[in-house]
Amino acid sequence: MVKARINGITVKVPEGTTILDAAHKVQIKIPTLCKHPDLRATGACGVCIVKIKGSQKMVRACCTPLEENMEITTHDPEIVAVRRSVIELILSRHPNECLTCGRNQNCELQKLASDFGVRRESFPQYLPDIKPDTSTGTIVLEPRKCISCGRCITVCQEMQNVWALSMLERGIDTRISPAGDISLADSPCVNCGQCSAHCPTGAIFENDETAKVWQALQDENKYCIVEIAPAVRVAIGEAFGLPLGQNCTGKLYTALRRMGFEAVFDTNFGADVTIVEEAHEFVERFVHKKGALPLITSCCPAWVDFMEKFYPDMIEHFSSCKSPHQIVGVLSKTYYARKKRLDPANAYVVSVMPCTAKKYEIKRSGEMFASGHQDIDVSITTRELGRMIKQAGIDFASLPDEESDHILGEYSGAGTIFGVTGGVMEAALRTAYDYITGGKLKNIDFENVRGLAGVKEGAVPVGSHTVKVAVAHGLRNVEAVLSKVRLAKARGEEPPYHFIEVMACPGGCVGGGGQPYGVTDELRVKRGKGLYKDDEAHTMRYSHENPWVKKVYQDFLGEPLGTKAKELLHAAYKARPEYKK
Amino acid sequence: MESTKEMSVKDQVKAIAGQWRDREGNLIMILHQIQGKFGYVPREVALLLSRELDVPLATIYEVITFYNYFKLEKPGKYNIAVCMGTACYLKGASQILDAVKDLLNIDEGETTPDGMFRLDAVRCLGCCGLAPVIMINDRIYGKVKKEQVMEILAAYKKNKE
Ligand code: SF4
Ligand code: SF4
Ligand code: SF4
Ligand code: FES
Numbered sequence: 149m150v151k152a153r154i155n156g157i158t159v160k161v162p163e164g165t166t167i168l169d170a171a172h173k174v175q176i177k178i179p180t181l182c183k184h185p186d187l188r189a190t191g192a193c194g195v196c197i198v199k200i201k202g203s204q205k206m207v208r209a210c211c212t213p214l215e216e217n218m219e220i221t222t223h224d225p226e227i228v229a230v231r232r233s234v235i236e237l238i239l240s241r242h243p244n245e246c247l248t249c250g251r252n253q254n255c256e257l258q259k260l261a262s263d264f265g266v267r268r269e270s271f272p273q274y275l276p277d278i279k280p281d282t283s284t285g286t287i288v289l290e291p292r293k294c295i296s297c298g299r300c301i302t303v304c305q306e307m308q309n310v311w312a313l314s315m316l317e318r319g320i321d322t323r324i325s326p327a328g329d330i331s332l333a334d335s336p337c338v339n340c341g342q343c344s345a346h347c348p349t350g351a352i353f354e355n356d357e358t359a360k361v362w363q364a365l366q367d368e369n370k371y372c373i374v375e376i377a378p379a380v381r382v383a384i385g386e387a388f389g390l391p392l393g394q395n396c397t398g399k400l401y402t403a404l405r406r407m408g409f410e411a412v413f414d415t416n417f418g419a420d421v422t423i424v425e426e427a428h429e430f431v432e433r434f435v436h437k438k439g440a441l442p443l444i445t446s447c448c449p450a451w452v453d454f455m456e457k458f459y460p461d462m463i464e465h466f467s468s469c470k471s472p473h474q475i476v477g478v479l480s481k482t483y484y485a486r487k488k489r490l491d492p493a494n495a496y497v498v499s500v501m502p503c504t505a506k507k508y509e510i511k512r513s514g515e516m517f518a519s520g521h522q523d524i525d526v527s528i529t530t531r532e533l534g535r536m537i538k539q540a541g542i543d544f545a546s547l548p549d550e551e552s553d554h555i556l557g558e559y560s561g562a563g564t565i566f567g568v569t570g571g572v573m574e575a576a577l578r579t580a581y582d583y584i585t586g587g588k589l590k591n592i593d594f595e596n597v598r599g600l601a602g603v604k605e606g607a608v609p610v611g612s613h614t615v616k617v618a619v620a621h622g623l624r625n626v627e628a629v630l631s632k633v634r635l636a637k638a639r640g641e642e643p644p645y646h647f648i649e650v651m652a653c654p655g656g657c658v659g660g661g662g663q664p665y666g667v668t669d670e671l672r673v674k675r676g677k678g679l680y681k682d683d684e685a686h687t688m689r690y691s692h693e694n695p696w697v698k699k700v701y702q703d704f705l706g707e708p709l710g711t712k713a714k715e716l717l718h719a720a721y722k723a724r725p726e727y728k729k
Numbered sequence: 730m731e732s733t734k735e736m737s738v739k740d741q742v743k744a745i746a747g748q749w750r751d752r753e754g755n756l757i758m759i760l761h762q763i764q765g766k767f768g769y770v771p772r773e774v775a776l777l778l779s780r781e782l783d784v785p786l787a788t789i790y791e792v793i794t795f796y797n798y799f800k801l802e803k804p805g806k807y808n809i810a811v812c813m814g815t816a817c818y819l820k821g822a823s824q825i826l827d828a829v830k831d832l833l834n835i836d837e838g839e840t841t842p843d844g845m846f847r848l849d850a851v852r853c854l855g856c857c858g859l860a861p862v863i864m865i866n867d868r869i870y871g872k873v874k875k876e877q878v879m880e881i882l883a884a885y886k887k888n889k890e
Contacts, residue, residue: 311785311786311788317794318795326787327785328790726786
């Protein structure tokens with residue numbers, strides 16, 4: 149431990165603690181801009197400078213460890229003036245476009261300028277002339293608004309291990325770009341959107357498709373259907389000042405209905421179907437030895453894209469089952485449309501997701517058109533829905549709860565935990581256990597696969613077998629798991645695992661790239677808790693016991709993994725080049 | 730050893746990468762040799778290197794663009810830099826630039842199809858007293874008038890053979 153004083157207050161912290169974190173311990177907030185709690189400090193911005201007694205130089209609190217007996221001053225007129233100048237300098241390279249920027253009122257730079265009372269432009273503006281990159285259709289890069297904080301680079305390279313983004317040139321010409329100024333769509337980018345969730349400014353932003361949704365809602369010929377993903381319900385409240393992690397499922401249904409949707413469905417229904425299919429796949433491979441083990445989950449499109457680019461040798465291990473929102477999409481335009489005597493050409497399906505990659509997934513291959521139409525017409529993020537609710541003049545926080553629409557809106561507790569890392573594994577194990585042993589698990593809460601450790605492993609006794617599982621989230625954690633699989637394959641040994649779950653985003657979808665800003669581990673845990681509570685509150689906690697899922701199989705789909713199920717609910721994968729150019 | 734002409738680009742890249750594989754600071758040295766050999770770092774080579782060294786392409790481009798020394802475009806036989814610094818700009822550098830573009834039928838950052846000329850607009854060349862300035866390879870031309878551009882280029886065009 150080291151002992152020191154900050155603004156005269158004594159503080160004791162473990163060795164290696166930064167001045168920034170130590171100050172937090174004693175309720176002192178040092179302003180930051182480039183530092184994000186998820187990421188290592190880059191020391192790029194200089195906003196966090198403080199004074200150390202006896203030293204001439206000011207130091208950056210975010211990347212300077214506190215030392216024994218240091219005496220730190222975090223705020224005095226000189227420090228505040230320097231910070232203000234640093235902010236003014238940054239502003240001289242940043243367009244004054246706040247009013248028309250997607251981050252208006254939600255921007256960390258704007259907030260600092262406001263807090264520090266910047267009232268004039270003290271330096272002449274120099275703005276690079278770089279066009280926005282809209283090539284992916286998922287996120288938009290606007291390098292003009294970039295302040296070179298480096299967060300997105302650390303996210304893309306270290307947290308996600310994708311290396312699509314790089315910081316090119318230096319000094320005043322520094323800019324974010326894929327290697328060699330190609331477009332993001334030609335780069336290895338997997339559309340996870342984590343860069344957009346971590347950018348302090350409007351330089352990386354989701355492709356806003358709210359206008360399309362409004363247009364469809366206005367169109368009399370369109371029958372508008374909406375579905376909400378598990379993780380959306382425990383995050384949307386943040387946009388309206390509700391407590392972190394509060395489950396807003398009922399309010400969401402109400403809000404969507406008031407916005408004009410004719411059918412309000414729930415992606416959790418699709419999650420239950422995914423589990424039925426995937427658990428059958430698992431039993432086929434594990435018990436009947438038909439197909440490769442481990443089985444690997446495929447409901448995260450950023451992970452699928454990552455695998456197709458970096459681990460194409462794993463294709464045979466992937467579950468061919470579609471992700472839950474695609475399943476609700478295809479069932480809406482087939483099963484539901486038929487029941488409603490609705491021309492599927494007039495059905496317009498909107499999925500609300502915590503995710504930017506879902507915008508890519510809805511067109512990723514021919515199988516996403518299994519209904520004969522594009523199964524999902526548009527996918528919007530939690531952030532986009534938040535703005536739409538505000539535009540609609542709905543007082544979200546005071547809304548009463550309503551129910552979802554029958555039948556694609558009914559879900560089990562297992563379906564809802566899809567939104568948190570480990571949840572798909574847990575839901576699948578509950579059902580697979582039943583399929584394999586014909587009995588029920590005593591304790592259905594799998595604590596081993598819960599929580600925020602990057603890789604979680606477990607061995608689950610299932611009848612006379614032991615199922616070895618691994619769960620990884622945050623793409624950098626994939627390597628540790630898959631290299632073991634590769635090694636065992638190369639040596640012809642037993643696979644190290646039977647079942648692997650991967651989610652691209654740290655924390656799973658609760659920490660998705662399209663979720664409200666300001667994510668930290670603390671917030672991920674809170675959102676996750678919201679989902680676990682939703683699970684516990686359900687009497688029905690097994691996907692395959694969802695009576696409405698059973699009914700859709702009976703009336704329409706036939707057998708799991710049967711002909712119809714294969715045709716509508718499954719997809720194939722192919723190796724894709726990391727760089728298209 | 731085989732002559733480099735007969736070696737494929739791939740083999741050449743492999744050979745260079747092999748020499749430096751386990752040494753400190755190898756990426757910069759490798760890029761240095763690549764540029765020595767090709768005159769610039771072609772994208773194809775950068776991609777090969779990325780695979781060969783198991784270094785992300787992003788890192789390779791971060792290094793290449795960090796140092797002005799490395800070039801990403803094939804240089805021309807004659808590299809024309811038109812200064813667009815404040816002084817030159819005020820004295821009509823953009824007309825000069827347009828004149829060069831028209832005469833060579835290329836844009837900034839491009840090379841003529843015959844590989845003779847490459848054109849770049851650059852920030853201050855540091856001889857503001859001579860504004861407007863253009864530089865061709867290492868030679869500086871000061872107080873350039875639009876009308877002179879054709880004449881200056883003609884002298885180089887003659888050297889074609
Ligand atoms: S979306 Fe993900 S993969 Fe693409 S640039 Fe951003 S962080 Fe990298
Ligand atoms: S794009 Fe955003 S996160 Fe990336 S360096 Fe620029 S300001 Fe930072
Ligand atoms: S973890 Fe969830 S939010 Fe993140 S990319 Fe995957 S599906 Fe989207
Ligand atoms: S927050 Fe410390 S240098 Fe930016």
